[in-house]
Amino acid sequence: MTRPRQPTRIQARNRAAILEAALDVFSALGYRGATVDRIATAAGLSKPNLLYYFPSKEAIHEELLGRLLDTWLDPLRALDPEGDPLEEILAYVRRKLEMSRDYPRESRLFANEIVQGAPRIHAILSTDLKALVDEKAALLARWMEEGRIARVHPYHLIFSIWSLTQHYADFDVQVRAVLGSEDPFAGAPEFVETLYRRLLTPG
Amino acid sequence: MTRPRQPTRIQARNRAAILEAALDVFSALGYRGATVDRIATAAGLSKPNLLYYFPSKEAIHEELLGRLLDTWLDPLRALDPEGDPLEEILAYVRRKLEMSRDYPRESRLFANEIVQGAPRIHAILSTDLKALVDEKAALLARWMEEGRIARVHPYHLIFSIWSLTQHYADFDVQVRAVLGSEDPFAGAPEFVETLYRRLLTPG
DNA sequence: GAATGATTTGACCAACTGGTCAAAGCAACG
DNA sequence: CGTTGCTTTGACCAGTTGGTCAAATCATTC
Numbered sequence: 001m002t003r004p005r006q007p008t009r010i011q012a013r014n015r016a017a018i019l020e021a022a023l024d025v026f027s028a029l030g031y032r033g034a035t036v037d038r039i040a041t042a043a044g045l046s047k048p049n050l051l052y053y054f055p056s057k058e059a060i061h062e063e064l065l066g067r068l069l070d071t072w073l074d075p076l077r078a079l080d081p082e083g084d085p086l087e088e089i090l091a092y093v094r095r096k097l098e099m100s101r102d103y104p105r106e107s108r109l110f111a112n113e114i115v116q117g118a119p120r121i122h123a124i125l126s127t128d129l130k131a132l133v134d135e136k137a138a139l140l141a142r143w144m145e146e147g148r149i150a151r152v153h154p155y156h157l158i159f160s161i162w163s164l165t166q167h168y169a170d171f172d173v174q175v176r177a178v179l180g181s182e183d184p185f186a187g188a189p190e191f192v193e194t195l196y197r198r199l200l201t202p203g
Numbered sequence: 204m205t206r207p208r209q210p211t212r213i214q215a216r217n218r219a220a221i222l223e224a225a226l227d228v229f230s231a232l233g234y235r236g237a238t239v240d241r242i243a244t245a246a247g248l249s250k251p252n253l254l255y256y257f258p259s260k261e262a263i264h265e266e267l268l269g270r271l272l273d274t275w276l277d278p279l280r281a282l283d284p285e286g287d288p289l290e291e292i293l294a295y296v297r298r299k300l301e302m303s304r305d306y307p308r309e310s311r312l313f314a315n316e317i318v319q320g321a322p323r324i325h326a327i328l329s330t331d332l333k334a335l336v337d338e339k340a341a342l343l344a345r346w347m348e349e350g351r352i353a354r355v356h357p358y359h360l361i362f363s364i365w366s367l368t369q370h371y372a373d374f375d376v377q378v379r380a381v382l383g384s385e386d387p388f389a390g391a392p393e394f395v396e397t398l399y400r401r402l403l404t405p406g
Numbered sequence: 407g408a409a410t411g412a413t414t415t416g417a418c419c420a421a422c423t424g425g426t427c428a429a430a431g432c433a434a435c436g
Numbered sequence: 437c438g439t440t441g442c443t444t445t446g447a448c449c450a451g452t453t454g455g456t457c458a459a460a461t462c463a464t465t466c
Contacts, residue, residue, distance in 0.1 A: 008442070030319060033235040036424060049444055051425065108318055115314050116233055118376045125380035133381045155382060156394035160367055163374070167366035173321045177328035178336045179358060191359035198401045211412070239454060252414055254455065
């Protein structure tokens with residue numbers, strides 16, 4: 001009977017290289033556009049060698065999505081019921097915008113998946129994600145009732161933050177094509193801060 | 204020497220059916236995920252028959268993108284320099300939101316293309332699209348200088364409208380997963396109207 | 407209704423893709 | 437240094453895909 005063993009140094013290095021390469025390729029070409037051979041080459045391995053570490057292309061994709069989803073939702077989890085409402089929300093927006101700037105591949109990986117109907121993570125969306133959003137939407141609603149931020153639809157508020165911030169990663173080429181040489185992330189933080197301040201300041 | 208002839212009734216019908224089917228398939232599966240056979244079947248034709256009307260899969264995709272880009276940008280073109288600034292912008296936002304609701308496939312077709320680096324329409328983005336946005340951003344800037352709407356970064360303002368409204372089409376499954384049974388388009392128009400009113404009302 | 411051109415199809419092909427496998431290479435440990 | 441188990445690879449396979457082609461069918465027009 002084979003027991004699970006401590007992963008070798010080589011195993012750790014190669015699995016990490018594969019996931020890194022796969023993130024590159026999947027986020028740029030989508031699941032179908034990505035080929036195992038391309039991922040393998042990008043990871044510095046041969047195709048059969050890659051398949052020695054992961055049983056299938058699908059398995060790599062799943063592992064990537066699962067691993068990243070947690071990190072991706074951390075900023076929303078961090079929304080603190082005890083903090084100052086407006087500042088908490090602005091911190092969330094800022095953090096999301098930074099992630100869009102610093103981890104655009106992760107954003108595009110999800111975008112690719114969701115635009116095509118989220119065939120692989122639909123279940124997670126309607127359970128885990130929904131639960132988290134429900135909780136935070138309730139928190140926002142409470143703040144609104146207490147008159148600490150202006151009254152708006154809490155779910156649509158969250159959607160607006162997602163769309164606004166991730167737009168800079170997901171639609172990067174479009175944004176850059178329109179802006180020409182100007183750096184998208186120069187004006188963005190100021191813009192979104194102004195937007196949510198004006199939207200949410202009570203009265 | 205063969206001359207271009209008047210397209211037959213059959214030609215008109217079949218080409219239309221193909222483009223309609225292709226919009227369905229491309230928007231759901233992306234360029235790579237879509238197969239010629241699938242498009243053909245969806246159009247009620249055999250694969251060789253489809254290739255009698257279009258020389259290649261690529262050609263169908265190009266024709267679709269080109270055809271739709273114009274319609275897609277019409278609302279922005281309609282932004283009227285003579286109208287009331289805030290009402291013009293709100294009308295634009297409303298129109299975009301309606302298109303997201305009524306033509307989600309078109310939205311997702313572009314989303315798919317742009318998320319993957321817009322390999323096929325990059326040139327158009329940095330010429331035609333940029334020119335149009337430059338023009339309208341200048342108009343917005345003028346309105347801001349005249350004190351008729353609040354001062355914000357005009358380009359980011361336009362990006363925010365795109366991202367907010369198209370989010371409901373492009374990320375439809377996510378939105379629905381989170382909202383459960385509630386219709387996304389119930390609360391959305393009111394939310395975005397409030398958002399842009401508060402953002403742009405001067406003073 | 408015969409001739410002409412438009413339309414449709416089955417059979418086919420070459421390229422690509424995900425995945426397998428047996429054998430070879432390699433590292434570590436006694 | 438030989439054994440053991442981990443790692444790597446070349447050769448291969450079956451299924452899919454975009455696209456071709458000659459032949460058959462259909463519609464139109466004279």
